[in-house]
Amino acid sequence: MIASGMSYPHPVLGNGDDIVSVEELHLPIVVCNIFDEAINLSIKGLETRHKQIDALVKSGDAAWLIRVSCPRTYYRESFSCADVDWQHKFEGPDFVGKVKIEISVVAKKRIEGYSPDDMHSDYEGARFDINAGELIAIVPSYSFIADKDFDALKAPVSSLVKIEEGVDDVGPFKCSYEDDLIIVALSKTDWSEYAAIRDRVPTTLHTSIVLPVLVGALVYLDKNGTGSTWSDRLEEIVSRLELSLDDPLKTAQEILSNPLQRAFAEVNKELDKRSI
Template sequence: MKIRQISYPHPVLASFNDDYTRSSFEASIDYKIGETSTAFKIAYDLKNTGIENLITTGQAIFVTHLECDSSMYREAFSSNSTSSEFEVLNRKLSKQVDVTFMIVAVAEIENYKNDLLHEDYEESLIEFNKGTFIAVHQGGTLILEKDPLVPAKSIFNIIPSDEKDAPKYSVGLNDDTISILLPRATYNTIEELSRREEVNPLLISMYYLPALMEALIIVVEEDSKSEDHFEDFEWYKSLELHLQRMNLSDSKVEELGLASISNMVLAEVFDKAIDSLSSIYL
């Protein structure tokens, strides 16, 4: 979720508008990557007594929203305190995570008054429905510095294409991630399906495997004539390290073939896909 600089139909405390005077809402985030999970610490800085009172009385709450496009992970963490701590499993996160902060109504708020509202709202009858944004902070993008040997699925990024007659499936290898481009309708469908825990591993294995095989061709052949200099990208370095950790020499690579190697790199993904199928049909 990315906060857009738009005009809301109700007052919202934000840096990009003047709905309030002498008020501000800021937030900061720190993180520490552990062996299996990443710990996040959030500090909220709110300067508006009226909104503070909404939180104190349980009518509103602080929210931090994390979103990782490449792993299709998104989750909101709420708190009624100016500080918050939570952990997320590393397998759910890739290197890039988008973060936004909000104050959200958790109850119906009628006849809202605030001494610091802009004068334009002096004669307005203001109501907040449950789930309405009261304050927003645009946050930003975290670049999580992990061990170079990141989980294989973290180097992929599934993105929609809005081009007319877009290919059913195409791969882009000119970024820090291996981009899988799908028609918008297909993307929207798998995004919805991925919300089901038992289906997500199946989708990942289905879409990642052909893209990985295409990327491995470049890594294994070490095409020095390429003008794209793929060796400078994170996905290339990560795959190269995966092969080194598996002690795969050039002769072994040729013997096994790319299909077998791809299955070895994505072993965890395929194991989860089998478990998912078992949970559905057995």
């Protein structure tokens, strides 16, 4: 991942306040279409809207660099582009889980006396010699989940959590975050009870089992980052819903669409049936 706020020997557009533009940094539009055997990735709007930097790309002195990587398959490839729009078709098996996309502008040849407009006052009057391959501009990184059946905005709990029968006869449930899915192991006694009601009061079960497990998952994600199927998916859900890891209890409830309120309604509905 190309980090913002790093220290470079010359001003880089998009890196903190190295270059202070009047308008907000222009961001390209990344669109991913996932099929059974292929993934089509397109990026539209590859322009910084900084006249000097865009002119360097147009002249061939610089180019857009698109890095695509998938940690779980070790796929990593870089593509150079001088056009405003770019697209590429990838083989489906190349990607599993999270795919990262890093977009930047790099020099293709040595650029002498580089002094872009709107530089921070700390650079006032300075000129720089940029070597081939050095960064000129960066934009925030993107990511997506390479799973055609996964929708971050409609993801079911089963895409993150698997509840199964454990080895203990009785006792509290156990939770493991070390597998591709979060494994919740119920005691044999609790499992038999769970099996009898999971289809009748699913929201109540979200509150009593999935909610605390999801809180723990958010804490784990904040401390350890991604690397498993569930953590990649959970990070995508948090990002797409524009939530935060700072308050895991609140975020977990947002993801589960206020499960306590829905559990109250569900329990009252069941009690109403019995009173008839």
